[in-house]
Amino acid sequence: MDNFYLIIAYVLSGVVGLCVGSFLNVVIYRLPNGMSLSRPSSHCPKCKYQLRWYDNIPVLSYIMLGGKCRSCKTHISFRYTAVEIANTVLWLLCALLFWKESIPLACIYMIVCSIFICIFFIDLEHQIIPDRFQIMLSVLGIASIFFDADYGWVSHVIGGVAGFLVFFLISWGFEKITGREGLGGGDVKLAGAVGLLLGWERLLLGLLISTVPAAVIMSVALRGKEGEGRQFPFGPFLVVGFGISMLFGAQIISWYLSLLGL
């Protein structure tokens, strides 16, 4: 009976994750452009064809329409389907990894994954992280303290303060020395909110995971004359590192400590 209940929970997490993923596309497209999330209903940006319900089924419609608008045959970006699949997989992972430990914690982490997906694509395209995401992450971070058996409240509070302060100092120092903005204010607030959510141990791990690929890619992209003055979003790297740390951090940290014989 227990296993039966668990399987139902996993399947539901995947299905709800898929539907939420479809909504995230609306958020990613409309929020940075200052558009309403509820109106008008979804339409083709080129020919204004209003999507019917059968054009709007996650993943399936994209496959059936061959990635083209039903009316004008304009190519539809694969990003929409990628967002839906990513959110489904992440919600399923949250359920598999945390449902047995704490159902509220699994649900909090699901919402966090969805926020991370929004930040990833919005920062990548617009180089901004809207404040409402950090506010939501902070609220979820405070709520998670009550359900997180692995990391106590002290770890969460230190994580929040340290994340904000360290990023603030790096951002301030970088600007003083180079005269250009390295880390945006959005990144500073993000590190603080995520520190509160994950605790300082997993914050540190997430930073380590995200800075190595970020440094490599940035040094290539910003090299030479072409790269001068080019803005580079750090947010997408951060949320990938933080996401991995949130889902697998406890295992990675205890594996690393066992290597050291601790």
Ligand SMILES: [Zn+2]
């Ligand atoms: Zn169209």
